[in-house]
Amino acid sequence: MDLLEFQGKQLFARHGLKVSLGRAVKSVEDAVRAANEIGYPVVVKAQVLIGGRGKAGGVKLAADEAQAREHAGDILGMDIRGHTVRTLWIERASEIEKEYYAAVLLDRSAKRPLVMFSVEGGVEIEQVAEQNPEKLVREHVDPLVGLSRERALQIASRGGADADVVQAVAGALLALYEVWTEEDATLAEINPLIVTAPAPGASDGREVRALDAKVSLDGNALFRHPDNQALADSENEDPIERRAAEQGVQYVKLDGDIGILGNGAGLVMSTLDVVAQAGGSPANFLDAGGGSDAEKIEQAVQLILANSAVKAVLFNIFGGITRCDEVARGLIAAFAAIKPTVPFVVRLDGTNDVVGRELLREAALPNVYPAQTMNEAAEKVVALAAGRGAGAPP
């Protein structure tokens, strides 16, 4: 689950990372009110789940109320590479002297968290990694030991942080590592991590602060963080995916026109492959899990059909503990309630499959085509989606 910048900053602040004062708003009037309260200059920032907002014109400095109004009006509703701006973050502008980069992420191949730091922040970090790899410090951390202050200090100074802010950068790295572990994040990135200009006349020196935040949380660990569940940005989510998540069903939207429904993630994934091999294009991926009762099947069928792009559905069940005759009964009951208008190819294999197929045949549901093997089912569903009919009945 990806978080918007301001949500990421809320998590940062919870773990002691310095961020600027700001407010999230959804209208021009609220933006102006927030800017007046915060005090000028402010930065008006588009909140969308995509980077490069600055270049796209989604980050603008406002020196006074008139500019705040103008920028808020321009940015709200703007399209940034397919993402419509519905929320703005108004924050007190910072005086930037340096732009650094810091991140903690999961390195799957090393099976460890990876801490990264560079003094070449502000730009695309991939560019730094390619052109000046020596400017990007990469250190794996043993998750059982954690990141020590000594190690964080080494990373900061080896990366070339200015001497007067090495301590502060190390502190930021430690806080970022804490965000990553304690919030069950898969990515916690700050670009830029800025060094501010010292306040005029102030005795305390320069400050290190997160000016941007990119945080992805592990969806499978969200149950451990009730506070973070509320952060799910429903306005950016696919409504059917959200409904599925609420019902505890694995559903992924794809771009094709064949609905795929099965029991077990592995089976559903191989069904996608077989359908693709038969020349079809899956519209979605739905893992109904182990259940076979009518209510669960009805729910799954309704989710599949909620996507109007679906022209035909492949219902693929492998009976292990789940019994195919029960699935068939569930399907018959579900169809009595829903009466789908698109064709369903139903492949039942495994425990009690003969009985299950017999039940389906007896029920003679309109629009249901039983199949025995996965290949046969895939070919049938591809033909049906293309409007060619399912061929000769078995």
Ligand code: GDP
């Ligand atoms: P991104 O383009 O989506 O990565 O958005 P960022 O939040 O990183 O902002 C882009 C750029 O805008 C930053 O690299 C800064 O150069 C600039 N910027 C953002 N906030 C401020 C600010 O408070 N003061 C100044 N002077 N520049 C800012």
Ligand code: MN
């Ligand atoms: Mn950025």
